[in-house]
Amino acid sequence: MPLARLSVPSHLSPQRVRALADAVHQALVSTCDVPPDDRFQLVTRFEAGAMILDPRFPGVERTADACIVEITFLGGRTPEKKRALYRQAVAHAVAAGFRADDVMIALTENAPIDWSLGRGEAYAGHAPA
Amino acid sequence: MPLARLSVPSHLSPQRVRALADAVHQALVSTCDVPPDDRFQLVTRFEAGAMILDPRFPGVERTADACIVEITFLGGRTPEKKRALYRQAVAHAVAAGFRADDVMIALTENAPIDWSLGRGEAYAGHAPA
Amino acid sequence: MPLARLSVPSHLSPQRVRALADAVHQALVSTCDVPPDDRFQLVTRFEAGAMILDPRFPGVERTADACIVEITFLGGRTPEKKRALYRQAVAHAVAAGFRADDVMIALTENAPIDWSLGRGEAYAGHAPA
Numbered sequence: 032m033p034l035a036r037l038s039v040p041s042h043l044s045p046q047r048v049r050a051l052a053d054a055v056h057q058a059l060v061s062t063c064d065v066p067p068d069d070r071f072q073l074v075t076r077f078e079a080g081a082m083i084l085d086p087r088f089p090g091v092e093r094t095a096d097a098c099i100v101e102i103t104f105l106g107g108r109t110p111e112k113k114r115a116l117y118r119q120a121v122a123h124a125v126a127a128g129f130r131a132d133d134v135m136i137a138l139t140e141n142a143p144i145d146w147s148l149g150r151g152e153a154y155a156g157h158a159p160a
Numbered sequence: 161m162p163l164a165r166l167s168v169p170s171h172l173s174p175q176r177v178r179a180l181a182d183a184v185h186q187a188l189v190s191t192c193d194v195p196p197d198d199r200f201q202l203v204t205r206f207e208a209g210a211m212i213l214d215p216r217f218p219g220v221e222r223t224a225d226a227c228i229v230e231i232t233f234l235g236g237r238t239p240e241k242k243r244a245l246y247r248q249a250v251a252h253a254v255a256a257g258f259r260a261d262d263v264m265i266a267l268t269e270n271a272p273i274d275w276s277l278g279r280g281e282a283y284a285g286h287a288p289a
Numbered sequence: 290m291p292l293a294r295l296s297v298p299s300h301l302s303p304q305r306v307r308a309l310a311d312a313v314h315q316a317l318v319s320t321c322d323v324p325p326d327d328r329f330q331l332v333t334r335f336e337a338g339a340m341i342l343d344p345r346f347p348g349v350e351r352t353a354d355a356c357i358v359e360i361t362f363l364g365g366r367t368p369e370k371k372r373a374l375y376r377q378a379v380a381h382a383v384a385a386g387f388r389a390d391d392v393m394i395a396l397t398e399n400a401p402i403d404w405s406l407g408r409g410e411a412y413a414g415h416a417p418a
Contacts, residue, residue: 032217034228034266038331045209052212071264072212073167073228075204075333080303083310083330088290091407099292099331101361103230103266110402114411121409131408135329137292137361138403144239145267149220150260151250153243161346163357163395174338181341200393201341202296202357204333232359232395273368274396278349279389280379282372 032146032154033059033104034071040095041076047128048074054123055100055136062115063108084135091132099135106140113138161275161283162188162233163200169224170205176257177203183252184229184265191244192237213264220261228264235269242267290404290412291317291362292329298353299334305386306332312381313358313394320373321366342393349390357393364398371396 035055039048052072059065079095086093100120108116121134146154164184168177181201188194208224215222229249237245250263275283293313297306310330317323337353344351358378366374379392404412 032266034230049209066217068214068217070212070214070217071228073206074210074212075206076210077331077333080307081332081334083328083332085326085328088324088326088328089406089412093407099329101292103268110411113402117405117411118409121405133407134405134409135407136405137290137399139268139361139397139399140403141266141268144242145269147246147250147263147265148218149222149262149264151247151263153239153246154218163359178338195346197343197346199341199343199346200357202335203339203341204335205339232397268397270395270397273371274398276375276379276392276394277347278351278391278393280376280392282368282375283347 032069032071032148033063033065033102035073036101037072037074038082038099038101039074039076040082040097041078043076043096050127051098051100051124051129051134054127055102055120057123058116058120059102062119063104063112065104093132094130096130097133097135098129099137101137101139103139103141105143161198161200161277162192162194162231164202165230166201166203167211167228167230168203168205169211169226170207172205172225179256180227180229180253180258180263183256184231184249186252187245187249188231191248192233192241222261223259225259226262226264227258228266230266230268232268232270234272290327290329290406291321291323291360293331294359295330295332296340296357296359297332297334298340298355299336301334301354308385309356309358309382309387309392312385313360313378315381316374316377317360320377321362321370351390352388354388355391355393356387357395359395359397361397361399363401
C-alpha cells in the first residue's frame with residue numbers, strides 16, 4: 032500500500048533486481064513510516080529498445096542498467112520524507128551494485144479510500160503523518 | 161475511461177483472467193456510473209518472483225493466485241461508491257473462482273481534461289456525480 | 290519527467306512503435322514546455338486478448354492497432370496545453386501511419402518533489418507555467 036512498479040532492463044540478473052526491490056522497500060519503511068510487511072511490488076523486464084531513456088537529462092549519466100521505480104502511495108508525506116526516501120533507496124541500491132545515476136523514482140499519491148487490500152473492503156488505515 | 165491495469169500471475173488460465181477483467185468492469189458499471197461500453201483494460205502476466213506481494217498484510221491471506229487491479233478514473237466518486245466498487249468487484253471475482261483475499265485494488269484519479277479517447281480530441285464528458 | 294507508458298499490440302512493427310514514441314515526445318516538447326532531452330518512455334507490447342479495449346466508445350472506431358499512451362507529468366498544465374498535446378501527438382502519429390482513432394491518451398499529474406531523476410536527489414526543477 033505503497034504499490035511499487037520496477038521497470039528494469041532484461042539483462043539484469045534476478046539477484047540485482049531483487050536487491051533493487053529490497054532497496055526501495057527498506058527505504059519506504061525507514062523514511063516513510065511504511066510497515067515492513069506492507070510490501071507490494073511488481074517487476075517488469077524490458078528488452079533493449081523498450082526503455083527509451085535519455086542518457087543524460089538532467090545532468091546525470093545513465094547506462095544500459097538504468098531502472099525506473101514508480102511508487103503509488105498515500106498522499107501527505109512531507110518533502111523532507113520524500114527526499115529521505117530518494118536518498119535511502121539509492122544508497123541501498125548503490126550498496127547492491129547499482130550506479131546512483133541509474134535509479135529514477137517517480138511518486139504518485141492517492142488517498143486511504145483508494146485502496147482495497149483484499150476481501151472487497153476499503154483499507155481501514157489512515158494517511159501518514 | 162476508467163483505464164484498468166490487471167497484474168496477474170502467469171499460471172492463471174485465460175478464462176480466469178477474463179473473468180477477473182469482467183468482474184472489475186461490471187463493478188465499475190454498476191457502482192460508479194461507468195457506461196457499459198466504456199471499457200479499457202490492460203492485462204499483464206507476471207512470472208513467479210516478479211510479483212512481490214506480502215502474503216498477509218493487513219490481516220488477509222494471499223496465495224500464489226493474488227492479483228492487483230489498478231484503476232485510473234475521474235476524480236469525484238464518493239467513498240460510498242468506492243466501497244461499493246470494491247465489494248462488487250470482489251463479489252464477482254469470487255463468483256468466478258477467486259479467493260476474496262487475492263484481489264487487491266488501487267485507485268488513482270484524474271480530471272476529464274486528462275483524457276483523449278481518440279482523434280486527438282480531449283474527452284468531452286463530465287466528472288461523475 | 291514526463292514518464293510515458295506506451296501500451297501497444299504485439300503485432301506492430303518496431304518502426305511504428307518508435308514512430309508513436311517519437312510522436313508523443315515531440316508533442317510534449319512543442320506543446321507542454323518539456324525539454325527535448327527530458328525523455329523517459331516505457332514500451333510494453335500486449336498479445337491479442339491482453340488489451341481489452343472497446344472498439345467504439347465514445348463514438349470512435351478502434352482497430353487491432355489501437356494503442357494507449359499514459360503520461361505522468363507535473364501538474365499545472367492548462368486545459369489549452371493538454372488539448373494541444375493531444376492534437377499534436379495524434380497528428381504526428383497519423384503522419385507515421387496510425388489512424389487517429391487508434392491513439393488514446395491518459396494523463397496523471399504529480400508535483401516536482403515527486404521526482405528523483407537520479408543520484409537519490411529530488412528534482413530541482415519547477416512546475417510548468
